[in-house]
Amino acid sequence: MESYFIWIITFIVALSIVLPYFLKFKKLQDKDRIRKLEAQRLGSDKPIAQYPQIDELNCIGCASCVDACPEGDVLGIVSGKATIINGLKCVGHGKCAEACPVGAIQVGLGDISKRDDIPFYDEQGQTNIPGIYIAGELGGLALIRNAIKQGNKVVEHLSKHVVPDPSSSDFDLVIIGAGPAGMSAALTAEKNKLSYLLVDHQKAGGTILQYPRKKLVMTQPVELPLYGILDKPEYSKEELLKIWEQVQKRFSIAIHTNEKLLNITRPNGILEVQCSTHTFKTRNVVLALGRRGMPRKLNIPGEHLPKVMYKLLDATSYENEHILVVGGGDSAIEAAIGLARQPGTQVTVSYRKEKFFRIKKRNEERLKELTRTGTIKILYNSNLVRIEEKQVGIDLGDQRINLSNDYVFIFAGGEAPFGLLKKIGIQFGSSKK
């Protein structure tokens, strides 16, 4: 009888310890399940490029990956397993994979065979056209660190296979795009004494040039060939551009700026790279064009006005203004936050969806605070339909409103350079046909 009571008491004590954990875990799971359903409804659950691939058999549902994600929200626990909740937010830090105690996560592109937004390339970065390679974000993986690593990997591979033949071509290698991938490719070519040329239609820097002034850039340690390791967790935009300038000078990088790639052909066995002012003959090309391309336009009346812009470089030039920011990604929200901090400036954000689903946690928190204080006003489910000198017309679904306006910033993404790749003959998604 006595041992019976001891068993009951032990059971009650054990239950009182375990039950709160169980209930907390269940509550979290229910929350994640609801978030997942909401993301599915908004169409933001599916990744567009990189994403965490979860081995469900090995996953133990410990949520280390959920806590490790710097973007927040990408992963959750549903039915006891890690699951992708908001795949659009994954930018490929890979912290979830590092945190997983059982090695059940890998961050990558997964099966790209059905993707029409990712060009085909093999392990070495070579496309279906022999001699034409892809590096950096154009291949689907975002982040400066990934771009630097890929630029280096592609050219290290090439340098082992290039046979110098100065008689038939100008270069061993022409690299298009002087962002992180292209600059890393050029430094690797320099290191391996290849004859190369780096080409860009703007100056060197790539997408970093488009960041707002003083933007803090998050990176993980990565080795920039010849230069050394970039090991700070955060750099300002200006610091990174300074490094770009230094490496250009210190290693005499052969670069042609203001030169836009228009096409690549192979009339006589040698690749001919047709740019806006020159045609270069080469045996290999590395395309490091990024995925931003030209800013996407809304094609609405008044978009041609000089007060309409597609990037914000310096928020401090906009004091005491009425500003409309269009878009729902981090670029739009970071611009809105920067502008809203200027004295006397009133910012309205117009977004066509009912919620921001792709933005960083840090931006979400800042935005919450600025909307609470009334410095930023958000119009969800809205579309900008008309821009005039002193006002803008916005469609809210059931009504149209006019707002006083001095400037409009449009962040509707970029037109990725897929048309150009198709013209060159590069295939997408499925492997070589």
Ligand SMILES: Cc1cc2nc3c(=O)[nH]c(=O)nc-3n(C[C@H](O)[C@H](O)[C@H](O)COP(=O)(O)OP(=O)(O)OC[C@H]3O[C@@H](n4cnc5c(N)ncnc54)[C@H](O)[C@@H]3O)c2cc1C
């Ligand atoms: C607002 C914003 C914030 C970001 N923050 C971070 C961050 O904090 N940390 C991080 O790691 N990453 C961040 N990123 C992502 C990072 O900037 C990119 O992943 C990285 O720049 C990709 O490098 P890339 O060399 O592949 O391409 P890009 O940097 O895009 O460079 C491509 C280059 O190709 C050139 N080009 C394109 N088409 C042509 C053509 N036809 N002819 C000639 N030249 C051409 C362009 O002018 C450009 O210089 C951010 C991106 C954005 C937009």
